[in-house]
Amino acid sequence: MAARSEARVRGTTPRRGLWDLVAHPVRRVLEEGFMVAFGIVILIWTILPIYHMAIVSITPLTDAFAGRFWPERPTLENYQTVLFQEHYFLREFWRQLGNSLFVAVATMVIVLFVASLASFAISRLKARYGHVVSNTALLTYLIPMAFVAIPFYRVMSDYGLLNTLWALTFAMATFATPYAIWVFRQYSDTIPFELDEAARVDGATPLQLYWLVYLPLMRPAMIAIGTYALLLAWNEYLYAFLLLHNEERSTIPVAMGFFLNTDDAPWSLLMATAIIYSLPPAALYYSVRRYMVSGLTAGATKA
């Protein structure tokens, strides 16, 4: 009794509430039931919009206004319409998909090239004013993209790049590179400098150091950032919609926005397009998920 009250004074004894009066096995069942119920709520919350996308995509165009949980006459003909470009809104579907792919891959290449060189110079070669560069990069990372859209549009027009895929590519690369440099620097700190020293003793030049030591060891971070840049560019709407004007120069997100210009948009086709467009990035994300989580959270836990 004395020990108990002493423990209470120290504030370590659990407060005896109603919950503790419930017998142990009953408590376990209730707890498990709670976990399952919570899980079901999470499942519905997560899946509902995606499920909705999927079922609308298999609903015939004429039934799209039914608002049903399951379509009366499920069909795959919407996918056929999209893939064979058999609708006014989908005339340029394949070309737009190609544009999206071009911008995504080009952004990824530029970001990996520019950011890996910069992070190598800053953290391995200890370049002069490296910390200034890295802080300005961090500053850029913290400017919301949507806020710079207006002047960016004008500047691209001055550069004569308006309505070219390069405009969108440069925009995306500009906004992905700062984060890439930040992650690369965090990751680079985990690679021992002895490796560089050993290579230097063997007479490696800085470029050999970059190519033969730095890049191979940075592989996990490169995969994470490559995927990040690729998905950022693939998914971008605002800049694509501002910088690209005609249909054959657009990317898929802009094309999906065009659907909304009419009052009776063909939602079944829009959702079929949405599914086709969403599958590659989702598959990519899940296949490199391991790298993504560790890459994204590399700096986070230290912050």
Added chain:
Amino acid sequence: MAAHAEKTAAAIAPERNRAHWTPELTWGAILLIPYITVFFLFVVWPVGYGVWLGRDPDSYRRLLADPVYLRTVWNTAAFLGIGVNLKLFLALILSAYFMSQRLWIRWLSILFILPWAVPSIPTILSFRWMLNSEWGMLNGMLWDFFRIEGPWWLVDPKLALGSAITVHIWKYLPFWTLILMAGRSAIPTDYYEAARIDGASRTQMFAYVTWPQIRNLYVTSTLLSTIWTLGDFNSIYLLTGGGPNELTHVLATLGVRYAFRLQELDMGVATVMTALPILVPLVFILIRRLGGRVE
């Protein structure tokens, strides 16, 4: 003595300088060129140009006289206040839930990432149609299962803003849950072991072990999320388009509306510039929090 020290210092200094300027430093400078070029062409120049466009005090006077702008400020405050805090609070709870070792919860956690892995435009458009009051699936189900007339999700301005906040949370919740899970995993298990031996309840474990360990991360996440939420254009623009009657704009969408729909570039820039009083302190704090430790 002092003169002697000065002499040695003077003797050493130039030598050190010379020793420091190695071919490696030359290469270091060369390898930074691509980034510095990108930075000047696509960051310094547009931002400077934006500041120049937003220099006219008259634009700000006109903004303050525009009821749409005033409404937008309130909307932005609500979007940030509710969107950021609710999202992070839910992420805090969910991160505890997903730390469970049960196999089915691990499977659920993989599925839970979907909103983050799937591009946002398709899902926002899916929400838009699902929430359609007359033909959408949500109200259709409410009627089919419960005989309830569903509300006017995207027609009532308050519900429309609430829907946009919901869409925003749906999209970004998985990301922040992952971040907070990483924070929780970094806490040594001995701490919990010790707390358990002392007979700590779950609430106490959270209050005295978990929270002190992840508080910093939670605050940083809140600040970072505030900036990103401020820049969330898609959740509003593609769900409500700022409507009905321009009542659901946030600063990011209103800027684009002024600049491109109304062709008033400087008004658009001015709209965005009025976010600077929140943005600048946030950026300042975050640079110290995220950048300070990298050296």
